[in-house]
Every structure is written in structure tokens, then in C-alpha cells.
């Protein structure tokens with residue numbers, strides 16, 4: 080039995096996993112082309128002070144990217160923007176959701192999934208996630224519905240699509256809108272349908288950690304032309320297509336991105352499916368290995384969601400099977416062996432200080448957000464001791480990398496007495 084690295088032994092791995100982002104001469108050439116063109120912004124000042132793109136001579140990189148990304152996800156309209164947070168905010172605003180309205184969001188997700196409601200002074204209502212998948216639990220959504228519910232925002236967590244059959248059924252029955260937070264789910268599918276194509280709209284992020292990136296970036300997809308126009312208007316300070324440049328129709332912001340980002344994202348999209356395929360293959364292999372270690376359960380992947388992006392590979396940890404070793408101590412030992420696994424979110428969303436301090440204006444908001452803890456035991460448990468995250472870049476490597484991950488967990492388990 081070899082000695083744990085954290086106790087001075089040799090680590091299982093000394094090499095890092097594949098670096099992220101992945102790029103080569105194609106991104107470099109695309110970027111250089113934009114630099115040299117002098118066309119750094121989607122519209123050219125000389126061709127028109129209007130949102131009418133037919134007046135723009137050069138084919139914008141962003142515009143082409145929007146079309147390519149939307150087509151890839153099987154929808155008609157794509158509107159690029161500066162980040163995924165803005166994408167969610169704009170959809171909520173464009174739908175006219177506002178004060179007094181409620182928006183159902185998972186308790187276990189990134190903060191932007193719920194601040195999109197608060198930015199419009201609407202109330203986020205937290206629903207628990209499924210204990211096996213960590214995705215929004217449809218039964219909890221039903222429980223969270225009220226006559227003020229206007230929208231449901233499922234996040235396709237870790238890249239696995241939430242149960243859209245049941246969520247869409249609930250939404251139709253109660254006449255509420257579904258906004259898919261697909262920030263983890265570029266290219267993911269649910270029974271053959273792509274992320275973001277099933278609800279009223281889907282939002283994506285191209286922030287550095289996501290499966291496609293330009294450092295920052297975001298995008299909204301929808302089949303609804305009217306919604307698409309409103310979102311575009313919101314990203315353009317409230318301007319409208321075909322109207323004078325200095326005429327404003329709604330409360331908007333500048334949520335635009337640059338042609339540099341558009342050019343890089345076009346190449347990143349070309350890489351997406353091959354990379355996701357590699358991630359899936361490695362993830363499936365690792366799951367078989369880890370399922371043999373009592374106390375580690377990779378989240379269940381629904382057969383309808385098998386084609387997924389593996390944005391985060393999530394494990395559920397049962398300390399009892401490791402003689403009560405805490406997750407933090409386990410991860411310290413695992414990190415020392417050369418596997419930078421981590422614990423992910425430390426707070427169910429409603430436990431963040433901003434909810435305790437009510438650092439927002441949302442009329443009709445619950446007096447005490449901490450009370451959601453009773454309704455969200457799975458999110459509580461995931462944050463407290465259960466969830467372990469592995470980054471998607473680990474899965475761009477080889478089977479040997481997967482063998483190492485499993486070996487490390489096995490080694491720590493065998494030496495658990497040393498860690499107490």
C-alpha cells in the first residue's frame with residue numbers, strides 16, 4: 080500500500096490534465112483577420128446608424144456566429160451578447176416579467192439563474208434538485224407553483240439536460256414560460272432535441288470555464304421572432320430595427336460583444352462536437368471505474384440526456400463509506416495526488432448573504448429565504464458534503480487520465496485511517 084502524497088508519499092500524477100481553452104492557428108488566424116480588417120465592431124459607423132444589417136457591407140463575424148450557433152441547436156434566431164448573465168436578464172425582461180411575478184429556479188445552480196428574476200424586480204422561488212441527477216426536480220417545481228408564477232428556469236446542470244418532458248408538461252398545464260439556462264449545455268441533447276430549443280428561449284455562456292469560450296460572451300436562442308427582436312433591442316440600449324440611431328424604445332443596456340469574440344467563437348463551435356464526444360467517452364469509462372468504489376456515485380445520466388456536454392462531471396460522496404472522512408479532507412488528499420477535484424457550490428442559492436441581507440428590491444419576496452432549506456434538502460446536502468466536481472478539460476485527455484482519477488480515489492480510500 081503506497082503512502083499518500085499528503086503524508087509525504089509519491090503522488091499518483093505529476094502531470095496536469097489538458098489545458099483549457101483549446102486553440103491553435105485557426106483561432107489565431109481568425110483573430111488576426113479581424114484585427115487587420117479594421118472591422119472590430121458588428122456595425123460599421125460609415126454604413127449606417129441603424130440596426131438594419133442589410134445596410135452593412137461586411138459580413139459580421141458575430142452575425143455569422145449567431146446564425147451558425149442557432150442552426151446547430153435547431154432554432155431560427157440567435158442573439159449574441161456579452162455574457163450568460165446578461166442573456167438570462169434580457170430574456171426575463173423581454174418577456175415582461177416584473178414586480179410581483181415569481182420565477183421558479185433550482186436551488187443548486189449558478190447565481191445568474193436566479194438574479195435574472197431579481198434584475199427585473201421579480202421574485203425567485205427555489206425548487207430542489209433531483210437526488211440522483213442534481214437537475215431541477217419536476218415534482219419540486221409543481222410544489223413551488225403559485226398563481227404568481229410566470230416562468231421556470233431549469234439549468235441543464237453539468238451539461239445534462241433537465242427532465243424537459245415533465246417540465247414542459249407542467250409549464251403548458253399552468254401556462255408559464257420556460258427559459259432554459261443552457262450555460263453548461265452547448266450541444267447537449269434531450270431525446271434528440273438540442274439544449275435551448277425546447278423552452279421559449281435558451282441562454283448560453285462563453286465565459287472562460289464553459290465548453291466553448293472567447294474569454295467572455297453569451298447568447299440567446301429562440302424560435303420566437305418577436306422575442307428575438309426585443310432581446311436584440313435590449314442589448315442595443317433599447318434601439319429598434321429600422322428606427323433612427325438615437326431613438327430609444329425600452330430600458331436597455333449595452334450588452335454587445337466584439338467581432339474578435341465572434342471570430343473566435345465561430346472556430347470554437349467547429350470544435351464543439353468532437354470535444355464533447357471525447358468528453359462523453361472518457362466520462363462513461365470513468366463512471367464504470369468509479370462505480371466500483373463504494374461511497375462514490377457519479378450522478379445518474381438519464382438515457383434521454385445521454386448526448387451531453389460533460390461540462391461538470393459530478394460525483395456524490397458518501398463519507399460513511401470512507402469511515403466518516405469529511406469531503407474537505409478527502410479533497411485535500413485527492414488534490415495532493417494530482418487530481419484538482421473540488422467541491423463546487425458552497426451555498427444553496429438562497430443561503431447566500433445577498434438573500435439574508437435582502438440586497439435587492441423584489442416586492443412580494445419571502446421574508447426569510449433561509450426557510451427554503453426545508454424544501455431543498457438535496458441542494459443543502461450537495462453543498463454541505465456530497466458533491467464533488469471534475470472539470471470538463473480532464474475529459475479531453477486519455478483513458479490513462481481516467482485510470483489515474485479512479486486510482487487516486489481508491490488509494491485515498493485504502494489509506495483513509497492515516498487521514499483521521
Ligand SMILES: *Cc1c(COP(=O)(O)O)cnc(C)c1O
Nearest residue numbers: 162163164189191234262284286
Ligand atoms: C456561467 C453560468 C451562467 C452565466 O454566465 P456568465 O457568462 O459567466 O455571465 C449562467 N448560468 C450558469 C448555470 C452558469 O454556470
